[in-house]
Amino acid sequence: MLRRLAHPFWFQSFGAVMGMDWHSSGITTSVVGALKRGLSPLSSELGIHVCGGRGAHSRKTPHELALIGERVGLDGQGLATASRLVAKVDSAAVQDGFDLYLHGFIVTDDGSGWWCSKA
Numbered sequence: 001m002l003r004r005l006a007h008p009f010w011f012q013s014f015g016a017v018m019g020m021d022w023h024s025s026g027i028t029t030s031v032v033g034a035l036k037r038g039l040s041p042l043s044s045e046l047g048i049h050v051c052g053g054r055g056a057h058s059r060k061t062p063h064e065l066a067l068i069g070e071r072v073g074l075d076g077q078g079l080a081t082a083s084r085l086v087a088k089v090d091s092a093a094v095q096d097g098f099d100l101y102l103h104g105f106i107v108t109d110d111g112s113g114w115w116c117s118k119a
Contacts, residue, residue: 001048002114005106029054032104047072047109052083058103061087065105072109079107086115 004010015027018034036050043049049068052061062080069076087103107113 002106002108002112006114029102032102035106036104044071048106049108050104050106052102052104054102058087058101061103061105065107068107074107074109074111079105079113082113083115 005014011031012027015031018031020027020030032050033053036053039046039048039050049064051064051068052058061083065079065083066076068074069079083103083105090103103115105113105115
């Protein structure tokens with residue numbers, strides 16, 4: 001699943017299937033938000049956890065990763081550090097001064113992970 005979510009064409013297509021316009025600027029935010037709402041109640045059963053989101057939710061990503069780490073036995077603090085570093089690099093280097101409004105992290109019980117940030 002993570003491999004598919006990380007593939008830009010698949011992710012864009014997934015957003016379109018969810019009802020977003022193909023050229024909509026809100027596809028990333030909508031897909032991450034829908035995955036978080038839809039998968040959170042099943043996360044312990046599926047082993048997939050969606051953290052973060054947009055606005056204030058984005059700043060909770062490191063804390064959510066630490067809690068998941070405690071619950072499933074992963075290095076949650078290491079994931080939280082990676083989340084902070086990714087957000088810092090994205091906002092300082094990649095986004096060239098634009099503030100991030102979305103920072104999401106998807107992690108599985110086996111420690112695989114994928115993130116997305118958007119300015």
